[in-house]
Amino acid sequence: MISTYASALNAAQDAAGGQNYPPCALYVVATPIGNLADITLRALHVLKIADVVACEDTRHTQSMLRAYGIDKPTSQLLAVHQHNEAEAAHAVIDRLRQGLRVAYVSDAGTPAISDPGARLVAAVRGAGLRALPLPGASSVTTTLSVAGITDLGAEQGSFVFAGFLPPKSTERIAAVVGLASETRAVVLLEAPHRIEALAAALAALGERTVTVGRELTKQFEDIANVAAQDFPAWLKADANRCRGEFVLVLHPVRAAVEVGPEHRILKLLLEELPLKTAVKLTADITGASRNTLYDTALAWKKENTEE
Template structure:
């Protein structure tokens, strides 16, 4: 029985052709064949790097139909590479069906690190990156797009979405209506390319900037929405229920212990409760 092949997930540049790893080039040259979202696009990339290999199409319209044939090749011992048009496969690109089936069959899948518009934009946008939500493309129909934005209105993580040039003004208009004037948004455009730009402001300010300079409406786009303020961030100090509990406990316990117990009961910050109690005592 032949040794099973490996499926390699290979990121490709999102703009700057220098953003590919040596490992990725070596892998694309050594596998038995390359599954590509667009074979014409991938062949141009291969020509640039001097890679000679077989390429076959695997995209959102044929992935389900072709997955069995790909799995069979892997079972027979052929190692294959999966690439999308740009960036990391499966991140808003085809490949999920194939990888899922490989895992079901016990086939080895190795993902190579590399370019991804989501992480590039997050790294340079100046918004919180400790937690974020990636939503892919927002719906193209206005009513569905506004409904999606309503659902994201209270999201306390940075939200990342892709957008196309012909919809960017409509999307920013909807963001202005739904998210209001207090939400910061970053438009990252043409990442890693010659005319890479980052525009920061409210939806209304970005709309004005893109209207004043229509060149900013061109190219590949990533929109990043600043986190909504949580209830805890908006209010000044501990909640009222926590304050009442703390005052009751202070009648029997030292401040440090009372603050710790109150924090556990109400899921509050112990240091914030401690500080509030000190200030309250000083104001008496």
């Protein structure tokens, strides 16, 4: 079967073939999260020239490589997944010390974010060898880019990647309670068989907006903004909405400004001192959290600016 990506491989050779790809290096390669056309030219070239492709699932990766017209024998594929990552890292390091180029891919997206890869990279770098990133698709940034968030919290542009919340009900609810006071945007991941349970837990966040990304970049991609309290009903309105992998973004909320002794002290100090100095002194005097005081001071400043 002739690959429909033959022209892409030629383009990859033309665009990236002349660049430097040192041996004895681990190449951490981002792959598409759904749409095969989202591969980068440099990723295609590195996957083609790699002596070894370490991967989360050898069968899945072999299928992906063949779709691009890259044919690697089984002997050039090495399984490195969450259950064997620490041990398999030694096999990767052995190959790097032999002067080989090793590419690492997860099943989809950028390795070492939620997928395996972080332990492998740490082991490689700890052995004094190079780990080189090849950026590309990521479900986290993909969803954030269409969430329509104009203010990511106390610090512009900040967000928290929380990934998968605990599967057990009590632990999941406790995690959501913790997120209720998080003023920054929060990115969550969830599998289809647990999405209804997560939606029920998030409903406690009331009117807080949730961007729901489902089957991103695929044929039945679905992206919607809903209030957390309406999320369970949104899922039940269409049986298809519970299918596929999910990325959720909790939109930020403004930090609650409480009136307590630490806030009175902070307000007095802010009248005479720079913000960071006032926050430090208030924290030293009252024992209150410096980060919380800093967020509170920024919220006051923003309110005064808007007025």
